[in-house]
Amino acid sequence: MAAEVSGPAGGAGKPRGREPDYRFTLANERTFLAWIRTALALVAGAVAVLHLVPLDWRPGARLTVGLALTALAAVITVYAPVRWFRVQQAMREDLPLPVSALPVITTVGVAVVCAAVLLGNYWP
Secondary structure (H helix, E strand, C coil): CCCEEECHHHCCCCEEEECCCHHHHHHHHHHHHHHHHHHHHHHHHHHHHHHHCCCCCCHHHHHHHHHHHHHHHHHHHHHHHHHHHHHHHHHHCCCCCCCCCHHHHHHHHHHHHHHHHHHHHHCC
């Protein structure tokens, strides 16, 4: 059951849209939390590369991989709530869900980090 929602975002007394089915709202929230867990895992990987794992790399390679993981985590952390809000608004206004760049950004970032790890491991 969807209910009318109005408030400051919709202007002075104008309806902002309909409250979406709670199952969709909760699914959107689970997706947001999955992105946050991904960011936390990337930060944990950065800490491991920089401080815990005994790698026989030059310091520059280690720092590059650690900073790349941290930067990717920061991008995900900033973009995840934006994505959550945009999806929530689209559901309220009964619009198609917006396309997200987050999966592509994450895929490219992880691929770059993987390449850096391989180069760091096998580069003389």
